[in-house]
Amino acid sequence: MPTTHSPRHSASLLIFTDLDGTLLDHDTYSCEPAREALNEVERRGIPLVLCTSKTRAEVERYRQLLNNHDPFVVENGGAAFIPVDYFSFAYPYQRDVDGYHVIEYGTPYPRLVEILQAVRAESGVKIGGFSDLNAEQVAALTGLPVEEARLAKVREYDEPFFVKGPPGELNCVNTLFRRRGFRCTRGGRFHHLTGSNDKGKAVADVARLFERACGQVRTVGIGDSQNDLPMLWAVDVPILVQRIDGKYDPTVKVPHLIRAGGIGPQGWCKAILDLLSARTEDGGTAPL
Structure with a gap:
């Protein structure tokens, strides 16, 4: 069962992240190389929306490991799961499952x-x-x-x-x-x-819910491969981490794409810390 955790209405930054090969190491599935940045994201109360090809059952396990209580997107944009008490206003969704409002996009x-x-x-x-x-x-x-x-x-x-x-x-x-x-x-x-779903549709809808709750929100998306492309198109700050071979996926081409210096969670950590440092130095307005 999800834990109730309403978004902070002063939040101005929203992070969407892929898991495999991005926040999680390709071989070990560990997020520990990104721990410093994860701790800072949690300390600042920045919503972290997991957006992945993984199933709901898998994501719920990682949410426990990360102490994450925010909405999440599963199976390449097949559905967005919103904890029932997360937002204080009504919004359209297709069904209720285990304490979540489920916005469905995918084919059964x-x-x-x-x-x-x-x-x-x-x-x-x-x-x-x-x-x-x-x-x-x-x-x-x-x-x-x-x-x-x-x-x-x-x-x-x-x-x-x-x-x-x-x-x-x-x-x-x-x-x-x-x-x-x-x-x-x-x-x-x-x-x-x-089916006709992709990560971008779900990301756009979830971002609109946060904007309704918090006002203007700057969105960040972090991925490593082709199935992250719709997500990266849908955010304000798209970030691509290096793959296991140290190269960037050549099929991922988005305007103003930031190529993080590091493989998977190492790149994730550096990119997020750079982002938060830039926002602090510029009064919370700089993209990086």
Whole structure:
């Protein structure tokens, strides 16, 4: 169950962050390299909205580890989960689940599995989806402990998949998905099949709720890969961290993009501390 935690009405900064490969280390899934910046964000009462391809079950675990009580976005913008007492005003949402108002954007997971199976049959391409794997197999592919892999399989709006073949086969698969009205994006480890949702739509709606509660808010988005692109387009200050190979994802191109000097959580920490330092020095107005 979520903990009630209303936003501070004086908040002028709002941070949206990806998890895997961004706030979390690619291999260890640890956020400890970003701890200094996380502590400063918490000390200042800055809302930190997790915006990820992970499931709600996974995100709830990380919210406990981070002492985070803010809204969050799951499965590449499939839904935004708002603690029921977080905002003091009414707003539209689709359903109530376990103490959250849920704003839904995504296609139900069973439908995505049907589409993946149909495209696999039509194309003859060897496509592997999470729906084909048990928790032990997911753990082997991701490096997650088996218990956490089980949480990764509790999916609602997004089907991670991989193609066992040359790049041309992936292009064929993507074309067939698009013809059926579905999207495919690339994350840190897998490709993701979704409906018409993306992180940007959810980020824009959540940001509007904060603006209604707090007044003018400057938004920051931090990611590392292609599926973060809609989120980075939707914020005022887009930040890209280095991937595990020390390079930046070349497909992420956004005006005024800040390329953080560091891989994953190391880059996250440096970028946030630089941001907060600049705002302090300039009276809270500087973007970085």
